[in-house]
Amino acid sequence: MxxxxxxxxxxxxxxxxxxxxxxxxxxxxxxxxxxxxxxxxxxxxxxxxxxxxxxxxxxxxxxxxxxxxxxxxxxxxxxxxxxxxxxxxxxxxxxxxxxxxxxxxxxxxxxxxxxxxxxxxxxxxxxxxxxxxxxxxxxxxxxxxxxxxxxxxxxxxxxxxxxxxxxxxxxxxxxxxxxGGHRGLPILPSAAASDLDRQIAEYVLPEITDGACIQLGIGGMPNALGKMIAESNLKDLGVHTEMLVDGFVDMVEAGKVTGMCKKLDRGRIVYAFAAGTQKLYDFLRNNPSVAGYPVDYTNHPFIASQNDQLISINSALEVDLTGQVCSESAGPSMISGAGGQLDFVEAAYNSKGGKSFICLPSTYTDKNGQLHSRIKGMMTYGATITDTRPTVQYVVTEYGKVNLKGLPTWQRAEALISIAHPDFRESLIEEAKQLKIWRKKA
CATH class of the missing domain: 3.40.1080.10 (Glutaconate Coenzyme A-transferase)
Incomplete structure (x- = not known):
């Protein structure tokens, strides 16, 4: 016709x-x-x-x-x-x-x-x-x-x-x-998970319970967590995410994902776009358990939060002592973009039983071999604020996790310094004092 x-x-x-x-x-x-x-x-x-x-x-x-x-x-x-x-x-x-x-x-x-x-x-x-x-x-x-x-x-x-x-x-x-004929699709290999990524992921995994609805960002740490979920005893998980990657296929093949506890799109994996290996593209083809939606559905905080136990896991570049998060630039130099991180930070917190995690290694090494803390007194000059401080819930490094919701500035500083690299904790305390966000205790 x-x-x-x-x-x-x-x-x-x-x-x-x-x-x-x-x-x-x-x-x-x-x-x-x-x-x-x-x-x-x-x-x-x-x-x-x-x-x-x-x-x-x-x-x-x-x-x-x-x-x-x-x-x-x-x-x-x-x-x-x-x-x-x-x-x-x-x-x-x-x-x-x-x-x-x-x-x-x-x-x-x-x-x-x-x-x-x-x-x-x-x-x-x-x-x-x-x-x-x-x-x-x-x-x-x-x-x-x-x-x-x-x-x-x-x-x-x-x-x-x-x-x-x-x-x-x-x-x-x-x-x-x-x-165009048969042109194939470009392969985006999963980022290799480092030992550090796995250490961070180990703090997040216990926070996920049966029936949770998962959103993963891109990168080594979310990939590590995806593999851990696939190897865990978790069951009846759901997926409502912005980007669909190979890690979700691993979770499905391991029998962890049924979507039967979801309040929206029950039994279906919801995504806005996908990129990965041929395994992912084959999984998507005519699969009735998958639902591709426009991003104003997948990412809208009101819509996504209607799924109970929405767990959002995303990466960051740096966090200041009041809890502001930069995930898109190194100073004024753009690295990636805001994407849907703030969408899911808000959605997860507003979901019944939901939790949002911002994950990052405690340090990075510059091109001269010098070690720097990713937790800072103040943001690097020119850094873009991706998540404002009232929106941030959990922050996780390889040294632990802290929940910032409802904390005054001095408790935020105290909590974030506790998960900073030990070599930088004293200098961060001094910065907190200068910023008038350190409370002297008896």
Whole structure:
């Protein structure tokens, strides 16, 4: 029924990108879904295009249109969340970060920003005329609502994924279809968990009980915890998360995840986007136990908190003695982004029996080999505050965990110093005294 319309809209990548004009804003790629053919075709148009703003995030593969234009005269990359490649581009002045609270991203697209063209990768069209967004649901539907033109690049290897809503686009809303054949999906190996990561995870694991609903961030420590959960005696766990990674598949295969205690999406694993190994992509394909949702559903604190015992585990770069958390920059230098960390910090605390954990090693070593504390009297100059101090619940290092909720500044300082590296505790006490947040006891 829909194949005739499909065939009429089928064009080459070079033909499709002709719809992009000077000055356009293009929603282009997220994580494992870079549209490679469209990217190459756009690069071939470099000399005839100027001031084209591309938006996306968490880029894990090279992009031809950015590599061919290192001066940024033709294409500017604007990132909702920095991956490693984007981080280097920002340092060179070739890319820019867009501050966000991830749960609000679809609203930004509907109400606040300009979107001229959407050019994304999708799964093959089904018999009903729908293209599944596959491993990235996130915010694509909102961008499509506002765009002048919509281009989909069909990847035969993109898994078609079950969803809640806004997880697919109908052929009637698509202007151009580019057939990509079998292109595979980029592999994002799980970050290796260090002994330090495992030490930190061991403080969190006892806080998780049967029937809990899990959200894990990205990185070695959440990966370590995922493996520990898979090897634990926990049962009937649920998943409601922003990013789906291999660790969740391990938990499912170990029989730990049933989702039967969830208040929302009972029996289903809820996510906004996924990136990992082929094991993860195979797990997603036509799996009725998985539900891809837009991020204003997965991350909205009111929605996520309706699941009881929501456990949120995320990483940080530094914490000051009043409990402010920086998870996105080293001083003024951007490292990643806010993502949905604050969303889940708030959601977990507001969940019945829920708990939020900010996890970080107590120290780091700089390029000169000097050791520094990640728990600081005051934030590094220029550091971005990701989680404000009233929102933070548990902070965890390899030296223990503390709950900051309801504590005055002197008790917060005392608690955080107790989990700092022992070599820095005396100097942190001196800083706390100078900041008037250290209480002399009898």
């Amino acid at each position: 829909y194949m005739e319309e499909y065939r009429k809209k089928c064009v080459s990548a070079d033909e499709a990108v002709k719809v992009i004009r000077n000055g356009d804003w293009v929603e282009f790629a997220w994580a494992a879904t870079v549209p490679g053919l469209l990217d190459d075709a756009l690069a071939r148009r470099k000399d005839e295009l100027f001031d084209v703003n591309l938006r996306g995030g968490v880029i894990i593969t090279p992009m031809a249109c950015l590599e061919c234009d290192p001066a940024g005269e033709h294409f500017t990359w604007n990132s909702w969340h920095l991956g490693g490649r984007e981080r280097k581009m920002v340092q060179k002045g070739q890319a820019y970060y867009i501050p966000l609270k991830y749960s609000e991203l679809p609203r930004y697209l509907r109400e606040n920003v300009k979107t001229d063209v959407v050019a994304i990768q999708v799964a093959p069209m089904d018999a009903h005329g729908y293209f599944s967004f596959g491993v990235t649901v996130s915010h694509y539907a909102a961008a499509i609502e506002k765009a002048r033109a919509v281009i989909v690049e069909v990847n035969e290897d993109m898994p078609s994924v079950h969803g809640g809503y806004d997880h697919a686009v109908h052929i009637s809303k698509v202007d151009y279809v580019v057939e």
